[in-house]
Amino acid sequence: MTAASDIERIIRETQAAQADAADPSACAWVSANAGTGKTYVLVRRVLRCLLSGAPPDSILCLTFTKAAAAEMSNRLIAELGRWAAAPPESLVESVGELLGRAPDAREIEEARCLFVRVLDAPGGLKIITIHSFCDRVLRRFPLEGGFAPGFSVMTDEEARDALREAAEMALTAGASRADQALGAALKTIAACATEDSFAELLADALRRKAQLGAILQRDDLDDPFQGMSVKLGAALGLSAGDTGEAIRVRQRGVMPASVLAQAADVLTASDKVTDQELGGFFANAAQANAATVHAALAEAFLTRAGEARSDKRFLTQGVRKAHPALVDTLTQARDEFATLERHARAAATVDASVALMRLANAAIQHYEDIKLERGAADYQDLIDKTLSLLTRQSAEWVLYQLDSGVRHVLIDEAQDTNPDQWRIVDRLTQEFFSGDGAAEHPRSVFAVGDEKQSIFGFQGAEPRRFQEMGRSFYERAKGAGGEWRDIPLTLSFRTVSPILRAVDLTFSGVEGLTAGLSEIRHAAHRQGDGGLVELWPTETSAKADKGDAWRPFDDDSSETPPQQRLAIRIADKIKRWLDDGEILASQGRPVRPGDILILLRKREPFARLIIRACQERGIPVSGADRLKLASQMAVLDLLRLGDCLLQPADDLALATVLKGPFFGWSDDDLFVIAHRRAGSLWDALTESPFLNTTVADAAKLLTGWREEAVGRAPYEFFAARLENEGYRKRFLARLGQEAGDALDEFLSLALAYETKAAPSMQGFLHSVRDSAVEVKRDLDQGRDEVRVMTVHGAKGLEANIVFLADTCSTRSRRASAILDIPDATLPPTAPPLLCWGIPAAKTLRSVVAAREAVRLAEANEYRRLLYVAMTRARDRLYITGYEGASGRGDGCWYDLAANALEKHAIKIEADGPTVLRLHEPQVKAVKPHHGATAMKVMGALPDWVADSVQANQNAIFVQPSLANPSVLDGRRTPTGIDRADAALKGVLTHKLLQYLPAMAEHDRFEAATAFLARESDELARDERDAVTASTLAILNNVAFADLWGPNSRAEIAFDLALPASQGGPPTYVSGQIDRLIITDHDVLIVDYKTGRGVPDTVAETPQSYLAQLALYRLAMKNIFPEKTLRAAILWTEKPVLSFIPEDMLDAAAQSLLCCLERPLDASGRGA
Incomplete structure (x- = not known):
């Protein structure tokens, strides 16, 4: 850890580094430790790009998740909003702090206008995921990308179902012998795969469709699988013409029949059992037919593992002395047979691999046909087709159009960007550093990432690519005379010193976190804040008493499964904190459930147990993520x-x-x-x-x-x-x-x-x-509940208190049976060959090396996952775990932490067992805590607050949205679905009900689908389909036909002045009615409600809804004084149309008017 005396220097260096990273005049490659404020730097760089005159739509920021894109957009818009409304002095100060100098008049004027300019920009700010960007590109150039205009993107479930259907079609074709080559491939696969492993094996092959396609396109052959066979055979050590059958023939000929007979006679005459056994094998080989001679020779020459017998186990000393010439012949034959056996196994591996890839390719072709028939694409297609579009020579004009609109590219979480995504970025920025592109407009590339946090290897991410791409862009920038900055950020604004010290100790000398051998160092900005790290003893397994199988487990018994005991222990700890008012030292307040995050490597079995243990103790817990x-x-x-x-x-x-x-x-x-x-x-x-x-x-x-x-x-x-x-x-x-x-x-x-x-x-x-x-449940919603998540799910999140509860197991993901074998005839960047590691391939050198590479990559990612887990904690970190019957796995998280902490932590007695603790007390003064409901005072109130409101002042404006339950002292509006996209679905439903009725019935589905695809790409396809289906069901329901007839109008805006009863200012009401149906004698007001909370009876309608309709009725009464006014709510979820009785509307209107007679407070509520 960094000494306290160096903190001020590090803070100054960090501020300078952040300023350099935010400067758009230079390209920057930022390596940022966890908690160092990378989103802050990204937002500041975008702000400076905008201030420098870059149009909003010329800035492309690629994020890893939609949540990250939303957070960054929200921060940016909030800051621009503050600039737009800030007093002149405050604006000068904010812009000057961003620029690091006094801003000029143009920059101040620019800053003031940016909020509106960003909102008015076509398409808005391009802060999106790489998949969303590719989707936009392909929708702009669908034909060039190989899609029909208006294509849809399948959900993961739809893609999975389509792949399964395609696989079944390929298997049917192979089993029916309609395709002889496919039938032979299926027969080969069946000889090497078990019934249980086949489905996962084929699924694994299908996941590699892009790699398989690239391999098959390398050679211009009628049968590309023949080229695959030759290249894979060469990679496994085979020569041209080395087929399995040819190798078996050569194996059977390693010893002439006469030598076999001589060896059998000599060895069977020996008095040693080893020689006699060997002589029997040779005798069998001499007498066997071609079909069985190989088996007899294999028994004689090879071990059960398929390797050559050692000299000690091959021939005894007596035979060696008595028959040296025969021994030489037999030894030579043994070595030759063993070499050929390796070749035979390699040939079998090639045959099996090619057969599997032939079947997978057939399934992929069926899959492509299914997508073409449906006009659909999967998420990988977005990447593959965009990359193909940008690398095709015939599509240079596409690159030109894209390049002319993009000046600044920013990449967030760059360590998780996979090679194909990097190639897209590379092509997008190709002209940034050459010719007119480098001089016409200032251009820049910016990336921020952290190799130590690369944990998505299963999605193709390669942490080394972060540094490799940095070097590539550096060379291009320098070659064009541009400025380049490599910027490290090591000062954590999130985590306290004891936790960062534990991180440094744990990963000191540990390989695999970064591509280089750089030392892992962190510094804490939160100096003086108290915190701790505790290492608890693990819960171990104990053998149950088999003689008492019917006795139930006691929670405190050693017979209780260790994971259950640990769940109880953690839940009891949390319960004591909440009951005893345990203080969170850095904030000077009691610990709350929302402070606590329990992290796991895998959800089962522990997530279910800890959630249940918390629920049994009355601890608010959010459930599984x-x-x-x-x-x-x-x-x-x-x-x-x-x-x-x-x-x-x-x-x-x-x-x-x-x-x-x-x-x-x-x-x-x-x-x-x-x-x-x-x-x-x-x-x-x-x-x-x-x-x-x-x-x-x-x-x-x-x-x-x-x-x-x-x-x-x-x-x-x-x-x-x-x-x-x-x-x-x-x-x-x-x-x-x-x-x-x-x-x-x-x-x-x-x-x-x-x-x-x-x-x-x-x-x-x-x-x-x-x-x-x-x-997928979003647990980062600010609810005051204990969260239980996997480390992958918690990426980007933080918590004041973190438990690491699943630390004793090692890598659990089942190793893929399909391995990557480098093709020595191609550059290292070319896609490797695909090899099915069948049992016969177990000892092949290339296969062993490939498995070792996979093992090493998984071990490195396993340690990086621990780094991510530890750095989620702000104030406290508790490390514990449970062991299986075989104990802890070698190199597990628990051992990594224990080995690091045992020499530096102190031993204390806490809740029974001895724990290791790193601790620092709270030194910095803490603001007094006055409870969760205390109001934050922003500053002194102005003098005019005490002045009475005079009758001749401006009138009060009230919108129907102010007619809420708190105003009317009624019940709350039903909450509906507790999801972030509920409001968006409501808006979309309103829009569809506004425009679709005017269209012909047969055009509505296509129009709705196109509208939702354009306006709500953040919703999954099944969610968009659900909105379409529910809306069309309403429009097609004959019970609602009058709502869409020629007498109806949509979205009717109005303004209403309600005079005050005591001579005060009038109350102005403005609003918009969803649907108005006007006939000769009456007027029907209809308001849409899209939530799921539909009352069982009209009497249970929330008062806020009644008040809203009452205001609408008052407004329409002024316009249609002689007509009968009726009001109804259309509940879109049922769907049902509820007519509201007049007496209920009259009562709601009276309550609202009485409420409006009272003075309004700052929130719009009656005093």
Whole structure:
């Protein structure tokens, strides 16, 4: 760690480095440790690009995730907004701080206008992911990119389903012998793969479709697989013509028959068992036919591992002395046979590899046909097709058009950019450093990354590429006379000194974090803030008492699984903190659940255990960050409901439903009808309503539901149960709030299913079980809950207190059976050959080297993952773990940390076992904490605050949005889906309901699809399809036909002046009515509500909605005084049109007017 005396110097150096990195006049390559403020630097560089006169749409910032793009955009817009409204002195100060000098008048004027200029820029700021950028490029040049205009991008689930369909088509073609080459390939594969491994093997091959395509395109041959066979054979040590059969023939001829007979006679006559056994093998070989002679010679010459027998185990000393000439002949034959055996295994490996790639290529061709038929692309296509578009000679004009619009390229999380993505960046910036491109406009390339945080190797990221691309851009910039800056950032603004010291100690001398051998050094900006690192003893396995198998585990017993004991230990620790008011020293306040983050390498089995342990102790916990939909209890209950309604004879399904959230039966309730029944459980239920009301009610409901399940679409059926009938509340009460996400996703899946297939219940249930849909939950929402996440999911996040709970296992990802073998005839940058590492290839040198390269890369990424995990912590880091029956894995996280800390930490007794602790007390003064509800005072209030408002002052303006529940002291508006994109879906639905009614019915689907693809590319395709389906269902519903007729109008804006009763200023109301239907005698006001919180009755309509409609009615009364005014809410989720009675609207209007008579506070609420 850095000495305290050097901190001020490091801070000055960091400020200078940040200023250099933000300067757009130079290209910069920034290597930033965790927590050093890379987003801050990125935003400042974009601001300086804009201040220098660069048009907003000439700046391209590529981020790794949509969340990172959103955060950066929000920061940038917020700063520009502050500039737009800042007083002159404040603006001069802010811009001067950014530039590091006094700004001139032009820069101040420019800064003031940037907010509007950015908002008005065509397409807005280009702060997007690489996939979003490629999508934009291909939509701009679809034909050149190989797509039809208006193509769609498949979701991961859709791509997975299409690949599976394509694989089945290829397997069918091979099995039916319609394609002889494919049939032979399938036969070869079947001889080398097991039934269990085949599916994963083929899936692995299909994931490498881009690499396979590049390999097959290298040679201009009628059969490109022949070229693949020759090159892979050469890489494995084979010569031209070395086929498996040819090698076997040569092996059978290593010893003439006469020598075999002589050897058999000599050795069988020996008195040594070893010689006699060997003589028997030779005798068999001399007498065997061609089909079995190889097996006999292999027994004689080779070990079971396939290597040549050692001299000691080959011939005894007696035979060696008595028959030296024969011994020489046999030894030579042994060595030759062993060499040929290696060649034979190499040939078998080549045959198997080519066969697998032939099958995979056939599946890929079917996959491409499926995508072409659907007009779709997958995410990898976006990268591949864009790269092809930018590297094709015939597309130079595309590059010219793109290049003419881009002046500054910024790359965030550059260490996670894979080689193909780097090639796209390389092509985009090709003209930055040459010819007119380098002189016409100032151009720059900027990248920020950290090799130590490269943890996405499974997505193709190679950390060494960060430095390699930096050197490449350096040479190009210098060659063009441009300025280049390599900038390191080591000062952490996030983490306290004890944790950073532990990081430095842990990774001191550890290889693999960076491409070079540079020392890992961190400095803490938060000097004086207290913090600690604790290393807890692991929970170890103990052998259970097999003689008492029926005795349940005791939580405190050593027989309890170690992962469960650890979960209990962590949950108890958190519970004590919350109960005892444990103080977070640096903030001077008690620890809150939201301060705590529990990090895991893999979710199961520990995530489920720690979540349950927290829930049992009443600790607020957010649940898992990802949910596999088909395995969620809430979804399983819904699937079981469908099962028992479609197949009443399924007793297990019905029993599960009766005991689940729908009915909540106990075992005793179930026993009443199940015990001694004559037929199925369904018969017993429906034929025994007289037993009690519980049975009668269940029988009535299930009978009715069974009729609905046959006649209604799956979405309508399940939405009716969860929303209309209120069963969602039962699910949440029983399974926790996280079940709500699973239920929402299940309904979305049901809605999307109806757009792809006939809406049958059986088909939908099968599609859910057959899918691999995951619900990704955003746990960085500021909720005051303990978070449980994987380290990969926590990338970019932080927490005051972090537990590392899964530290004793080592690399768990199953090694791929397909290996990369370098092609020595091509440059190192060329895609390597693909080799299937069948068992026969286990000892081949090239295969061994490839496996070792994979092992080393995984070991390095495993250690980088630990670095990411440790640096998520701000104030406290707790390292612990649980061991399996075989103990800790070699080189595991726990051992890395323990070896580093044991010489530097102190041993203390805490909660029982001895722990190791690195600790620094709080030295810096902490601002007093006054509780979570304390208001932050921004400064002295101005004098005019105390002045009374006079009647002749300007009137008060109120929008309908101010008619909220807090104003009216009513109930809160239903919250709807707890998701970030809920508001966006609502806006999109409003827009579709505004424009689609004016179109012909047969044009609506295409128009809606195109609109959503253009306006909501951040939504997944299935989410866009769900919005389209729900909107069209409303428009096609005959019950709502009058809403879209010739007498209707959309989005009617109005202004209304409400006079004050006591001579005060009028209240002005402005708003916009979603739909207005005007007939000869009446006017119908319709307001759309898109949330899921639909009230069961009109009387339960939230007061805020009633107040809004009341204001609309008051406005329309002035315009249509002689017409009857009616108001209704269209709930788009059901969908249903609820007419609001006049007395309810009158009461809401009276309450609102009374409220508006009271003085309004700063929030718009009545005093």
